[in-house]
Amino acid sequence: MRALLAIVMLVLLSVPALAVRPDEMLADPALEARARDISHGLRCLVCQNQSIDDSDADLARDLRILVRERLTAGDSDDQVRAFLVARYGEYVLLNPVMAPHTLILWVAAPVALVIGGIVVVLGARRKRAVGTDGELSADERKALEELER
Known part of the structure; x- marks a missing residue:
């Protein structure tokens, strides 16, 4: 077989x-x-x-x-x-040949990769900066208690 x-x-x-x-x-x-x-x-x-x-x-x-x-x-x-x-x-x-009219073919992918990497890094930093301790604030705790009733 x-x-x-x-x-x-x-x-x-x-x-x-x-x-x-x-x-x-x-x-x-x-x-x-x-x-x-x-x-x-x-x-x-x-x-x-x-x-x-x-x-x-x-x-x-x-x-x-x-x-x-x-x-x-x-x-x-x-x-x-x-x-x-x-x-x-x-x-x-x-x-494709490297010429002014084909420059976008050569530049677009690396530029998109760099921009995507920057977006991911900034998004990860923002997520880490907002509530990294995992604890609720006094206002959030109070709102949660009201919802549980």
Whole structure:
């Protein structure tokens, strides 16, 4: 039973590896390695959170082929990325670039974390400052006695 489960898990884990089909691969190993490196950083526009190397979508296949065509035409890695960004926008990049228009992506999470931490600390201090001894004041005791009657 365990062996069957292990085989099923291995097959499921290897499915993304089947996304790049043998007919897409370049004969030159150096160019193919460059194509794979570029493909790992490009987002599948259909799957959205997968690289085009991991996606079985038709558009991802077209993008993989386009990357390989540009490399065989003599483009550098940066030229291939620039071509795809010009064609599809910066969304095609899995990791956003650090630029003024993407600054909020880089700053928002740390700022929210710091603000949240400050709120938690201030809330804990306020709670500690109000009635830390656990005893009731004379007015509170009197009000409690009236409620119990």
